[in-house]
Each structure stands twice: as structure tokens, then as C-alpha cells.
Amino acid sequence: GAGVSQSPSNKVTEKGKDVELRCDPISGHTALYWYRQRLGQGLEFLIYFQGNSAPDKSGLPSDRFSAERTGESVSTLTIQRTQQEDSAVYLCASRETGFTGELFFGEGSRLTVL
Amino acid sequence: ELKVEQNPLFLSMQEGKNYTIYCNYSTTSDRLYWYRQDPGKSLESLFVLLSNGAVKQEGRLMASLDTKARLSTLHITAAVHDLSATYFCAVDKPGTASKLTFGTGTRLQVTL
Numbered sequence: 001g002a003g004v005s006q007s008p009s010n011k012v013t014e015k016g017k018d019v020e021l022r023c024d025p026i027s028g029h030t031a032l033y034w035y036r037q038r039l040g041q042g043l044e045f046l047i048y049f050q051g052n053s054a055p056d057k058s059g060l061p062s063d064r065f066s067a068e069r070t071g072e073s074v075s076t077l078t079i080q081r082t083q084q085e086d087s088a089v090y091l092c093a094s095r096e097t098g099f100t101g102e103l104f105f106g107e108g109s110r111l112t113v114l
Numbered sequence: 115e116l117k118v119e120q121n122p123l124f125l126s127m128q129e130g131k132n133y134t135i136y137c138n139y140s141t142t143s144d145r146l147y148w149y150r151q152d153p154g155k156s157l158e159s160l161f162v163l164l165s166n167g168a169v170k171q172e173g174r175l176m177a178s179l180d181t182k183a184r185l186s187t188l189h190i191t192a193a194v195h196d197l198s199a200t201y202f203c204a205v206d207k208p209g210t211a212s213k214l215t216f217g218t219g220t221r222l223q224v225t226l
Contacts, residue, residue, distance in 0.1 A: 033213060033214075035216075041219075042202065042216050042217065042218045042219045043157075043202065043204075043216040045213045045214075045215065045216075048213045056213060059213070091156060091157070093157075100145060100162070100164055100206075101162065102147050102149075102159040102162050103147075103157075103159070103204075103214060104159070105156045105157040105158075106156060107155070107156045108156055
């Protein structure tokens with residue numbers, strides 16, 4: 001597709017359940033990012049993938065959060081044993097090689113944990 | 115740790131007025147980005163500033179970068195209601211291909 005695609009767009013889950021969020025970056029973009037945005041707040045970095053290099057996981061808030069990316073394609077963000085404080089919009093972004101260009105964001109996955 | 119601060123956090127202005135949003139950051143960097151976010155929507159790229167003294171303009175918005183002062187400004191000229199949104203600046207960690215650190219955002223409300 002032409003842009004960054006995320007799914008699901010909305011997810012409501014019960015506390016304690018696991019959720020998986022998916023991001024399909026722009027074709028050819030080697031860098032992929034996950035950010036979290038709580039209601040009315042700014043963007044909180046979670047994790048960054050660059051090609052086949054080891055990902056930068058420094059923003060993951062706990063070991064309940066994990067993410068994978070195969071090559072330069074789709075990424076999945078998994079949250080295990082969800083808590084109410086995990087409720088947020090999870091934004092994925094990708095960037096082309098060269099690292100000076102802007103990030104292109106998807107529409108986000110809105111997660112609500114009841 | 116790179117810190118990015120914006121001010122003001124909230125700005126209410128009348129149509130036709132001018133105003134400036136400020137973005138300060140704590141570590142030397144020559145890559146700064148401005149984004150716009152409408153309520154319930156994702157982020158849209160506005161400007162990419164890649165060198166000291168860079169200035170870019172699009173419509174009623176103009177962004178500039180002073181790397182020595184670690185400051186970027188987003189100037190709004192003759193505001194119109196359609197500019198109502200939240201504006202974020204973001205800074206790249208220098209010397210690495212790494213994450214963008216975002217500012218806290220400035221919520222702009224343009225009133226008639």
C-alpha cells in the first residue's frame with residue numbers, strides 16, 4: 001500500500017488478556033518504530049527496528065511488551081496480560097534509508113483494556 | 115537523555131493573529147521535525163529541518179531551526195480555524211539512526 005497500515009484500528013479487551021497489534025510499513029522503508037500515545041498526551045517511544053540490526057527496545061515499559069519484525073516487512077507488537085494502564089493508541093511509523101527523512105505514521109491501533 | 119520541551123502547551127488565538135510555538139531540546143542535533151495531529155487522527159509531517167538556520171514555509175506556517183541555541187520555532191501567520199490541531203516537534207538523536215524524541219505537543223485552538 002501507499003502508506004503505513006495498522007490493524008486492528010480498535011481493540012477492546014479484558015484485563016489479563018494478551019493482544020497483538022500489527023504494522024505494515026511503507027514498502028522499502030528499512031526503519032520501523034512503535035510509539036504509544038495515551039489520551040491527551042505526547043508520544044512515548046517503545047521500540048525501533050532498523051533492517052537486520054538488533055532492535056532498540058529501550059522504550060518498552062515492561063517485560064509484558066514485546067515486538068517482532070521479520071526483515072523489512074510487517075511488525076507485531078504484543079502485550080501480554082494487559083492492564084488498564086496499557087489503554088492508549090499505539091502508533092507505528094516507518095522511515096526510508098538515510099535517516100534524515102521524516103517518519104510516516106499509520107492511523108494507529110486504539111487499545112482499551114476494561 | 116535527550117529532552118524536548120515545547121511551549122506553550124496550550125494556545126488559544128483569534129483568527130487573523132500571529133503567534134509562535136517554541137521547541138527547545140537538550141542535546142546537540144541538526145535534525146528537527148514538526149508534525150500536526152488532528153483530534154483522533156494520526157500524525158502528519160509538516161516540516162523537516164536539517165541544518166542550522168534552516169527555514170521552511172508552507173502556507174501560514176513557517177518553521178526555523180537554530181542548532182546553536184537548540185531551538186526551533188513554528189510561526190503562525192494570520193491564523194485560521196483550520197489550523198486548530200496539536201503540533202509536535204521531534205528531534206533525532208545525533209550521530210545515530212535512532213528514535214525521534216517528541217516534544218509534549220502544543221494544542222492550538224483558533225477561534226473566530
